[in-house]
Amino acid sequence: MDRKVILYIAMSLYGYIADNNGGVSWLEGHSDNPNSDNGYSDFIKDIDTIVMGMTTYEQVVNELSPNNWPYQGMNSYVFTHKTVEDNKNAEFVSSDIVEFINKLKNEDGKSIWICGGANIVNQLIKSNLIDEYHLTIMPIILGKGIRLFSDTNLTSLLKMKQTKEINGILDVIYTRRVE
Numbered sequence: 001m002d003r004k005v006i007l008y009i010a011m012s013l014y015g016y017i018a019d020n021n022g023g024v025s026w027l028e029g030h031s032d033n034p035n036s037d038n039g040y041s042d043f044i045k046d047i048d049t050i051v052m053g054m055t056t057y058e059q060v061v062n063e064l065s066p067n068n069w070p071y072q073g074m075n076s077y078v079f080t081h082k083t084v085e086d087n088k089n090a091e092f093v094s095s096d097i098v099e100f101i102n103k104l105k106n107e108d109g110k111s112i113w114i115c116g117g118a119n120i121v122n123q124l125i126k127s128n129l130i131d132e133y134h135l136t137i138m139p140i141i142l143g144k145g146i147r148l149f150s151d152t153n154l155t156s157l158l159k160m161k162q163t164k165e166i167n168g169i170l171d172v173i174y175t176r177r178v179e
Helices: 040-044 054-064 097-105 118-126
Strands: 005-011 016-018 047-053 075-079 091-093 111-116 132-137 158-166 169-176
Touching: 005 016, 005 118, 047 054, 047 097, 047 118, 054 075, 054 111, 075 097, 097 111, 097 118, 111 118
Parallel strands: 005 111, 005 132, 047 075, 047 111, 075 091
Antiparallel strands: 132 169, 158 169
């Protein structure tokens, strides 16, 4: 079985995934309802494995969902250079991300969500391992911050699969273009 690897991530109009201090409090659309899921529930039903870096993990547990692990029942892997003991929510991994993703792709299961951060994303882009880019473009221009795409990446040709607007947010899905 060859599972799909999907980058599903929010970014500013200028391509930042976090502000200059690493914060993501700007992740909202036009609605005053902070609980709007902006299409997330449609996306997550085809996912059973989540991969993220330590900074993203810390944002989830400290800022985005401090009292509740939002990925209950899913295989969650956190890549880090630190020695951290696994907990009931996540397994902490320090192996090579490319080898790890290749191993996951060959196991049975649903799609694999690359949740962040930029370092992991860019390693997978360089290895041509992201099958689908699901970008949620927030209606904000951040002048500085953490860029999603590194300027050291190779050129990657993509094909638009879908676009839609939800709550002032542009949701765009691209797949790798095979030439």
